[in-house]
Amino acid sequence: MASLQHNSQSGEHGARHGGERDPEQGADRPAGDPTASAVRRDLAVRARDLAVRAAVEQGLISETEPVVALLDVAGIRASAAALRTAFEEITAPGTPVLHAFAVKAAPLVPLLRLLDAQGIGAEVASPGELALARAAGVPADRTVLDSPAKTTAELREALALGIAVNADNPQELDRIDSLVGSGPMRSPVGLRINAQIGGGSIGALSTATTTSKFGVALRDEGARAWVVQAYLDRPWLTRLHTHSGSQGVPLELMARGVRTVYELAEEINAAAGRRQIDTLDIGGGLPVNFASDEETPTYAAYARLLKDTVPELLDGRYGLVTEFGRSLLAKHGLVLARVEYVKSAGGRPIAVTHAGAQVATRTVYDPVSWPLRIAAYDTEGRPRTGPAVAQDIAGPACFAGDLLAENRPVQRLEQGDLVAALDTGAYYFTNHYAYNSLARPGVHGFTETSGGEVRFATVRAPQRVEEIVAESGGAYADALLDG
Ligand SMILES: *Cc1c(COP(=O)(O)O)cnc(C)c1O
Helix, strand or coil: CCCHHHHHHHHHHHHHHHCCCCHHHHCCCCCCHHHHHHHHHHHHHHHHHHHHHHHHHCCCCCCCCCEEEEEEHHHHHHHHHHHHHHHHHHCCCCCCEEEEEEHHHCCCHHHHHHHHHCCEEEEECCHHHHHHHHHCCCCHHHEEECCCCCCHHHHHHHHHHCCEEEECCHHHHHHHHHHHCCCCCCCCEEEEEECCCCCCCCHHHCCCCCCCCCCEECCCCCHHHHHHHHHHHCCCEEEEECCCCCCCCCHHHHHHHHHHHHHHHHHHHHHHCCCCCCEEECCCCCCCCCCCCCCCCCHHHHHHHHHHHCHHHHCCCCEEEECCCHHHHHHHEEEEEEEEEEEEECCEEEEEECCCCCCCHHHHHCCCCCCCCEEEECCCCCECCCCEEEEEEECCCCCCCCEEEEEEEEECCCCCCEEEECCCCCCCCCCCCCHHHCCCCEEEEEEECCCCCEEEEEEECCCCHHHHHHHCCHHHCCCCCCC
16 A cells, blocks of 8 residues: 555656646636646546555566556546536537547457446447457447448448448448348448548548548549438438547647538538438547646537537537547556666666557657657655656667657666656557567556555456467467478
8 A cells, every 4th residue: 555655755746747738728728727627637646656656566567567557547437527528518408429439549348348337438440349349348329330441241240230330431331232221220320521621740640631541532523412412312321420630630620620521411411301410420539638747638628619610510400429539548547667777878878668669659660749758666666756867768679769768858767666658548558569579568447445545457467478479370380381
């Protein structure tokens, strides 16, 4: 159990990041909110420091488990509640709203079940993700299938289960036509639209560029008329879908994408002479602040922007589906890794840790787009204090670029210390990269009891070396020998 004295230290620790603030975000925050957000931030820092300390004391991180991932269960619950509340506040009473968590952001069955219990369904984009959602017990009517390359078998399964399907392109619609036959359609089906409104600061995550691979490119010649006719020809096509991008896409651009599909829905319904389209799926993509403990932008801020940009969408005539991933989880997860060695090269101190490309793939390959904050702890899991020294925080993989952070001012690390890579609850340790056959680390959820104790629950066991052998053709050892 962590000591009280530790709590006061965690305050200092948090203050280290406290001065940073996203200048964009302050403006539209209502009076009073900054205090609430500061309280939330301090609670998050305190919870994290307690969890690190407890992970050491309870032996979660050790010589044999030198890297581990932690999820803050209370933080996740709070994010889910904030999302629900934000949309309740902007929609007319009785408006059906389904929040479907983008499973790719954190494909873990217990997590999907936790979110389901908080009223959040699942957006899946592969047979594996659908299987995870089903294993978690997410009901069919709260599951949305968006795979970009759905096979006929995948479509058939989805339609048989009655889960919502968003078709990506004309050929996929043709396939659905032949699967539907004359039978009744149980699944709500929509068409994904690329509003072609432009990209954000990270090209790889910008889905609404002129030439994006996703959806029907609405501004291409003849596309709009084709879409309208596609709906008139298919009475069961009742939804429209768009997802304008993820991290790096400005909120205004996301809202403009929603406005575009709203106007298209109105045009289709007018042409049909009835309210054929009854639901708009507006995707996910709320960016996350990786620079400090502030949770900005908030769901409330995005919801208010939607209300300003496309108020008619929220008047109760349309149901809504959202597909947030990163923003629900990122701030509530961290990777904790032991510093195996410290050394120096060319005058630069280097901490060689057990967290690198296998748990922070995007950061390692594209550090400019994906900088991560690093917090330093001593061997007992207490926040390191003292002056920061520019260091490389290196990983265990065999290539020079395997760095969590380069030339980063952090309290000077020693052998046996711990580093925490913060804000890694989405798309990091949950999206393991098997370079060097490095094992998938264990994932543990943590909660603080009313007695101030930290309780861990295993979400994913650490991968064992025998499992790596089995998954690497261990059963076919002789396969390539001839004769
Ligand atoms: C990835 C993705 C999302 C989630 O994006 P986040 O940035 O994690 O919120 C939602 N919808 C679709 C179709 C996606 O591909």
